[in-house]
Amino acid sequence: DTEVTQTPKHLVMGMTNKKSLKCEQHMGHRAMYWYKQKAKKPPELMFVYSYEKLSINESVPSRFSPECPNSSLLNLHLHALQPEDSALYLCASSSGVYNEQFFGPGTRLTVL
Amino acid sequence: GENVEQHPSTLSVQEGDSAVIKCTYSDSASNYFPWYKQELGKRPQLIIDIRSNVGEKKDQRIAVTLNKTAKHFSLHITETQPEDSAVYFCAASRRGGGTSYGKLTFGQGTILTVHP
Numbered sequence: 001d002t003e004v005t006q007t008p009k010h011l012v013m014g015m016t017n018k019k020s021l022k023c024e025q026h027m028g029h030r031a032m033y034w035y036k037q038k039a040k041k042p043p044e045l046m047f048v049y050s051y052e053k054l055s056i057n058e059s060v061p062s063r064f065s066p067e068c069p070n071s072s073l074l075n076l077h078l079h080a081l082q083p084e085d086s087a088l089y090l091c092a093s094s095s096g097v098y099n100e101q102f103f104g105p106g107t108r109l110t111v112l
Numbered sequence: 113g114e115n116v117e118q119h120p121s122t123l124s125v126q127e128g129d130s131a132v133i134k135c136t137y138s139d140s141a142s143n144y145f146p147w148y149k150q151e152l153g154k155r156p157q158l159i160i161d162i163r164s165n166v167g168e169k170k171d172q173r174i175a176v177t178l179n180k181t182a183k184h185f186s187l188h189i190t191e192t193q194p195e196d197s198a199v200y201f202c203a204a205s206r207r208g209g210g211t212s213y214g215k216l217t218f219g220q221g222t223i224l225t226v227h228p
Contacts, residue, residue, distance in 0.1 A: 040199065040223070041221070043201075045215060045216070100146065101158070101216060102158065106155055
């Protein structure tokens, strides 16, 4: 399996809701990432997990909470989001040595 | 931190022409330079990459060149086809380790349109 998968594909939530995004990879990669992407802009790094430990948090607001239950799974818990958080949320994974990052298809999030 | 500048922001070519996209980076310690293609509504897809011990790399119609002294690298697409139309992002990073593990810094992107 050479893919990164993400669920759900689309998510609409209100500002008081709690939801979670899920990401899975079976490539044996030891680094996993969350990115946020606005239309026609580059992906913005949010979090990096290395060997299941959080190694980089790019000053992301606490309403985004990452979790790495094991080396294949990465979650992003969402709570009390704002409309400006509406974006495509991309997960990626990497073997780490030469940093080739492979992206999942993303979750299109709309916050009402 | 690293800063990557990408030009042009839009590029329009006729089918069969060549397209060149250029990026410059600021961190001389960067040693890995991937290029991603993102079609509308899809994921960024790694199309080619180059490491700092190599000056040029080719894969069919796509090539990337790297000038470490000048700190710039370029994507060259020959014999362009309408399906090459997409947003292209360059990026730079250092080999993993410590707090820089796997951190890619992206350019702002180039919207390439190939007219039939």
